Amino acid sequence: MTATFVGMPRFPVAAKAALADTQLRRNLAHATATIRDKRARVVAEVDNWEELRLAGAAIKDAALFSLDTQLVLLEERLTAAGATVRWARDAAEACAIVAEVAQAHDIDEVVKVKSMVTLEIGLNEALEAEGIAAWETDLAELIVQLGDDLPSHILVPAIHRNRAEIREIFQRRMTGAEGITDEPAALAGAARTHLREKFLNARMAVSGANFAVAETGTLVVVESEGNGRMCLTLPEVLVSVVGIEKVVPTWEDLDVFLRLLPRSATGERMNPYTSTWTGVTPRDGPQEVVVVLLDNGRTRALADQVGRQALRCIRCSACLNSCPVYERVGGHAYGSVYPGPIGAILNPLLKGVGTDPQVDSLPYASSLCGACFEVCPVRIDIPSVLVDLRAQVVDAHRARRWGGIPSTQTVAMKGAAVTFGSGRRLGLAERFARLGTGVASRFGASGWTSARDLPRAPRESFRAWWRRTDGGRS
Amino acid sequence: MTSHTQGARDEILGKVRSALSGTAPTARPPIPHGSAPDDVVALFAERVADYRAVVERCTERQLPPRLKAALPEGRVVVPAGLSVQVPDAVVDDGLTAAELDACAAVVTDATVGIAETGTIVLDHGPGQGRRAITLVPDVHVCIVRTDQVVADVPDAMPRLDPTRPLTWISGPSATSDIELDRVEGVHGPRTLHVLLVG
Amino acid sequence: MVTCINDALFPDTGRAVVTLLRRLGVEVDFPEAQTCCGQPMVNTGYLDEAVPPLRSFVKAFDGYDAIVTPSGSCAGSARHQHGIVAQRHFQRSGDPALVAAVERTAPRTYELSEFLVDVLEVTDVGAYFPHRVTYHPTCHSLRMLGVGDRPVRLLQAVRGLDLVELPRAEECCGFGGTFAVKNADTSVAMVSDKARHVRETGAEVLVAGDNSCLMNIGGALTRQRAGVRVMHLAEILASTEQRTAAS
Numbered sequence: 047m048t049a050t051f052v053g054m055p056r057f058p059v060a061a062k063a064a065l066a067d068t069q070l071r072r073n074l075a076h077a078t079a080t081i082r083d084k085r086a087r088v089v090a091e092v093d094n095w096e097e098l099r100l101a102g103a104a105i106k107d108a109a110l111f112s113l114d115t116q117l118v119l120l121e122e123r124l125t126a127a128g129a130t131v132r133w134a135r136d137a138a139e140a141c142a143i144v145a146e147v148a149q150a151h152d153i154d155e156v157v158k159v160k161s162m163v164t165l166e167i168g169l170n171e172a173l174e175a176e177g178i179a180a181w182e183t184d185l186a187e188l189i190v191q192l193g194d195d196l197p198s199h200i201l202v203p204a205i206h207r208n209r210a211e212i213r214e215i216f217q218r219r220m221t222g223a224e225g226i227t228d229e230p231a232a233l234a235g236a237a238r239t240h241l242r243e244k245f246l247n248a249r250m251a252v253s254g255a256n257f258a259v260a261e262t263g264t265l266v267v268v269e270s271e272g273n274g275r276m277c278l279t280l281p282e283v284l285v286s287v288v289g290i291e292k293v294v295p296t297w298e299d300l301d302v303f304l305r306l307l308p309r310s311a312t313g314e315r316m317n318p319y320t321s322t323w324t325g326v327t328p329r330d331g332p333q334e335v336v337v338v339l340l341d342n343g344r345t346r347a348l349a350d351q352v353g354r355q356a357l358r359c360i361r362c363s364a365c366l367n368s369c370p371v372y373e374r375v376g377g378h379a380y381g382s383v384y385p386g387p388i389g390a391i392l393n394p395l396l397k398g399v400g401t402d403p404q405v406d407s408l409p410y411a412s413s414l415c416g417a418c419f420e421v422c423p424v425r426i427d428i429p430s431v432l433v434d435l436r437a438q439v440v441d442a443h444r445a446r447r448w449g450g451i452p453s454t455q456t457v458a459m460k461g462a463a464v465t466f467g468s469g470r471r472l473g474l475a476e477r478f479a480r481l482g483t484g485v486a487s488r489f490g491a492s493g494w495t496s497a498r499d500l501p502r503a504p505r506e507s508f509r510a511w512w513r514r515t516d517g518g519r520s
Numbered sequence: 521m522t523s524h525t526q527g528a529r530d531e532i533l534g535k536v537r538s539a540l541s542g543t544a545p546t547a548r549p550p551i552p553h554g555s556a557p558d559d560v561v562a563l564f565a566e567r568v569a570d571y572r573a574v575v576e577r578c579t580e581r582q583l584p585p586r587l588k589a590a591l592p593e594g595r596v597v598v599p600a601g602l603s604v605q606v607p608d609a610v611v612d613d614g615l616t617a618a619e620l621d622a623c624a625a626v627v628t629d630a631t632v633g634i635a636e637t638g639t640i641v642l643d644h645g646p647g648q649g650r651r652a653i654t655l656v657p658d659v660h661v662c663i664v665r666t667d668q669v670v671a672d673v674p675d676a677m678p679r680l681d682p683t684r685p686l687t688w689i690s691g692p693s694a695t696s697d698i699e700l701d702r703v704e705g706v707h708g709p710r711t712l713h714v715l716l717v718g
Numbered sequence: 719m720v721t722c723i724n725d726a727l728f729p730d731t732g733r734a735v736v737t738l739l740r741r742l743g744v745e746v747d748f749p750e751a752q753t754c755c756g757q758p759m760v761n762t763g764y765l766d767e768a769v770p771p772l773r774s775f776v777k778a779f780d781g782y783d784a785i786v787t788p789s790g791s792c793a794g795s796a797r798h799q800h801g802i803v804a805q806r807h808f809q810r811s812g813d814p815a816l817v818a819a820v821e822r823t824a825p826r827t828y829e830l831s832e833f834l835v836d837v838l839e840v841t842d843v844g845a846y847f848p849h850r851v852t853y854h855p856t857c858h859s860l861r862m863l864g865v866g867d868r869p870v871r872l873l874q875a876v877r878g879l880d881l882v883e884l885p886r887a888e889e890c891c892g893f894g895g896t897f898a899v900k901n902a903d904t905s906v907a908m909v910s911d912k913a914r915h916v917r918e919t920g921a922e923v924l925v926a927g928d929n930s931c932l933m934n935i936g937g938a939l940t941r942q943r944a945g946v947r948v949m950h951l952a953e954i955l956a957s958t959e960q961r962t963a964a965s
Contacts, residue, residue: 057901058900058901058902058903058904061901061903061904062903065903065904065907071907073699076699077699077700080699080700080701081696081700084700092554093554093555094552094553094554097549097552098552100549101549101551101552104546104547104548104549105548107546108545108546108548111540111543111544111545111546112545113536113540114533114536114537114540117532117533117536118533127683132525132528133525133526133528133529133532134525134528135528135531135532139528143525183707184697185695185697185698185706186697189697202696202697202700204697204698205700208699209698209699212698230695230698230699230701230703231703231704231705233698234695234697234698234703234705234706235705237706238705238706238707241707242621242707245617245707246617246618246621246656247617259682262682262683264682264683270693270694270695270696270706271693271694271695271697271706271707271708272655272693272706272707272708272709273706273707275651275655275687275707275708276655276707276708278651279651279652279655280617280652280655280656290532290536297677297682298551298674298677298678299551300677301551301673301674301676301677302551302552304673304688305637305672305673308637312696312700312702314690314702315567315570315636315637315638315690316634316637316638316639316688316690317690318571318689318690318691318692318693318694318708319687319688319689319690319693319708320686320687320688321651321685321686321687321688322682322685322686322688323685323686324682324683324684324685327644327684327685329614329650330644330650330651330652330685331650331651331652331685339532341528341532341535345532345535345536345539346535346539348535348536348539348540349535349538349539354539370889370890370892370908371901371904371908374904374907374908375904375907409763410896410897410900410901411901411904412894412897413857413890413892413893413894413897413898413905413908414761414857414894414895414897415857415861415889415890415894416857416858416860416861416862417857417861417888417889417890419861420861429862433760433761433763433799435763436761436762436763437760437763437764437765438763439763440762440763440764440765441763455762456764459758459759459762459764459767460767462754462758462759462767462771463759463764463766463767463768463769463770463771464770465753466722466753466754466756466770466771466774467753467770467771467773467774468751468753468770468774469749469750469751469752469753469774469778470750471753472722472725472753472754473750476725476726493898493899493902493903493905493906494898494899494902494937496902496906497906497909497910497938497941498906498909498934498937498938498941499936499937499940499941500933500937501727501728501933501936501937503726503727504727504728504729504730506729507725507726507729508720508724508725508726508729508732508733508748509720509725509748509750511729511732511733512732512748512750513750517736517746517747517748518733518736518737
């Protein structure tokens with residue numbers, strides 16, 4: 047993949063470009079409306095959905111609040127079951143471990159299960175630099191990879207592409223696909239043929255994991271197409287990169303997430319295939335199993351008392367599909383493999399604020415409408431985390447600009463703080479400055495007035511009316 | 521474990537502990553159960569069929585002819601220990617991926633059926649075989665006994681042994697990756713044929 | 719609490735609230751120390767700057783039985799954000815007075831429809847408004863406060879009013895406070911769709927419980943010369959055969 051998120055502009059700039067792409071707007075509106083309806087239907091079938099959400103949140107919290115113990119237990123059980131456990135502080139360490147395993151077996155080609163964490167760490171590019179080819183096998187990831195494109199959705203990375211565009215990519219990059227139609231079934235069939243030989247001959251696979259059960263050492267992959275099963279079953283060597291937040295304490299806990307995730311993600315009662323495996327099974331599947339436990343900013347997020355709830359995320363994408371901002375601008379504008387409302391909090395939490403203007407722009411990429419929180423299966427209060435992160439962004443800049451020149455926004459906010467400090471001062475301000483339009487113009491009203499009129503200020507404020515008429519009595 | 525990864529391990533666990541300092545462990549509510557359906561087996565059949573799998577109910581005596589009718593032309597592979605005889609089938613003894621790819625169909629038993637979600641779980645023990653045999657052939661005929669069907673996912677968990685590899689199957693291989701339009705048939709078996717016996 | 723936006727830009731809404739509540743037998747006061755709930759600062763990340771308006775808020779309202787406001791957003795701010803601002807102020811200054819005051823004011827703060835339906839226990843407020851109306855449930859009323867169908871029940875009891883359903887009613891209009899200027903292009907895309915849905919209903923009037931959202935949608939509607947008026951819920955509920963709402 048040649049495309050990269052590195053150097054992406056701030057959200058408002060990237061969003062403006064995306065909004066101008068009418069084809070993209072149509073593709074996104076169609077796809078998100080479809081998935082929202084599907085989700086709503088299957089969630090309505092479950093009479094105790096709210097109880098399940100509460101249980102999902104509580105289990106994840108229990109795991110996170112005892113994460114050190116859970117990780118040590120997971121490592122012990124995995125090792126006892128024949129797996130090798132490796133730890134990686136950051137992306138570079140994780141990529142190096144995967145490359146090292148491949149090189150130890152003289153392997154120069156790996157097949158990949160769709161995995162957010164390997165996108166996060168840039169594994170494909172790192173392997174390529176070591177002369178190892180990584181083949182994405184999920185249909186949407188394949189579309190992205192063959193199109194030299196970037197993923198724009200957690201669950202459906204090619205959501206920004208319609209069938210005609212996908213057909214064009216396949217015709218260009220797949221041998222034997224010249225005469226293909228744009229029917230989704232035909233396109234899926236072409237992917238089957240294209241990857242069949244790769245699966246049957248692959249010696250090593252790389253996966254992530256949706257869940258890791260500490261008490262049993264079991265890893266779980268939830269998928270649809272069977273590409274995951276191919277990768278987890280046919281090769282000799284399997285490396286799974288697992289973020290440390292993926293832990294759930296017990297086998298029974300898995301039940302709650304297998305009920306929450308498919309309905310929230312694809313709007314199905316259950317996804318076609320879920321695989322669970324515990325280390326090495328003699329004569330069945332890979333006989334060398336390596337598990338890489340990855341931090342890469344997760345401990346930073348865990349230390350954030352408001353933001354740590356983001357680590358409950360099970361990557362279902364319901365927040366993306368329900369977000370009015372995401373629906374209009376798509377995923378690329380967020381400049382990360384984690385787009386949408388969860389990306390707007392997860393990226394600043396993993397990377398920290400105050401250094402990268404792109405990251406600092408993400409907490410503001412929301413109207414705080416709350417639709418994301420409403421659909422989140424593990425009850426992540428995204429609006430509250432966004433507001434808290436905005437304060438962190440302001441505080442970081444406040445500290446840095448100390449003694450320097452404050453931004454116009456800071457001047458406006460400080461001015462408002464003074465004005466709003468007393469009713470008398472506000473009354474004066476209203477009389478002299480027509481405050482409402484004044485505040486708007488101070489923030490730069492041109493953005494507002496490009497497509498909206500501003501209200502005309504009334505002859506008399508409410509405050510002045512109340513005083514003049516003795517509260518309307520005279 | 522290399523010393524490199526040992527250093528990473530200690531540092532990560534240390535950071536986790538410092539991130540959690542002063543945090544009290546949280547209480548956990550009991551795992552909620554849904555209301556049980558009236559006819560678990562009928563619901564299972566309906567929900568499996570919803571995924572565009574073929575579902576047939578039959579008696580133990582009707583099973584052999586139904587099985588014969590369900591199988592396509594070509595080579596059929598079965599695991600050791602299958603609960604019924606399949607004439608002319610190859611019993612898997614470690615066939616290669618390419619050999620499995622040359623098989624038209626596979627017949628297996630199952631471990632659990634889940635009504636609410638229309639799911640079959642295989643634990644790859646006797647009668648079910650290693651994971652590859654139910655993956656590579658294009659037709660999977662799966663025999664589920666009515667006494668194996670439970671109401672919902674929480675009822676299935678205690679019947680499953682997490683130390684075994686498990687495959688949860690809900691319909692044939694499918695994708696929603698193109699315009700979120702679900703189509704059946706990608707890399708796994710494109711036909712799932714369930715014979716519900718009892 | 720009349721709210722700063724209503725005070726400066728939409729005084730008719732404040733007057734309608736006074737008229738309506740007095741008609742229902744409530745003793746109404748407007749403590750002049752009130753300014754702003756502080757939400758614009760909090761939602762932009764300026765928590766320290768939210769302290770002066772919060773001080774004014776508790777100074778103005780501490781001691782009243784109920785604090786009623788014609789804004790779901792400002793009620794949400796009082797109930798959910800004031801505690802956060804006060805706690806942070808306590809941690810930084812060691813002064814617990816603001817925390818204690820917020821503990822008294824936050825639970826007494828009601829959005830107008832909540833106060834009417836839950837406290838006064840009325841849905842028929844004796845209003846008359848013979849027009850075709852569609853209702854936009856604003857995000858903070860709907861999801862932060864959970865006002866549910868209270869505004870709709872109030873509107874359904876208005877004589878002469880023809881309430882028509884708004885397509886995708888629960889989707890945000892794109893206002894979001896400073897979002898509308900910081901991410902103006904996205905905000906405009908959202909409000910354009912909202913205005914289109916409003917026009918599709920054929921309603922004469924769009925009603926909502928928040929003038930900030932109405933200012934946004936109304937700004938787009940007038941720019942598009944859609945011929946749809948926007949009105950705050952309070953103004954419709956204050957209308958009677960004798961007293962028609964200012965238009």
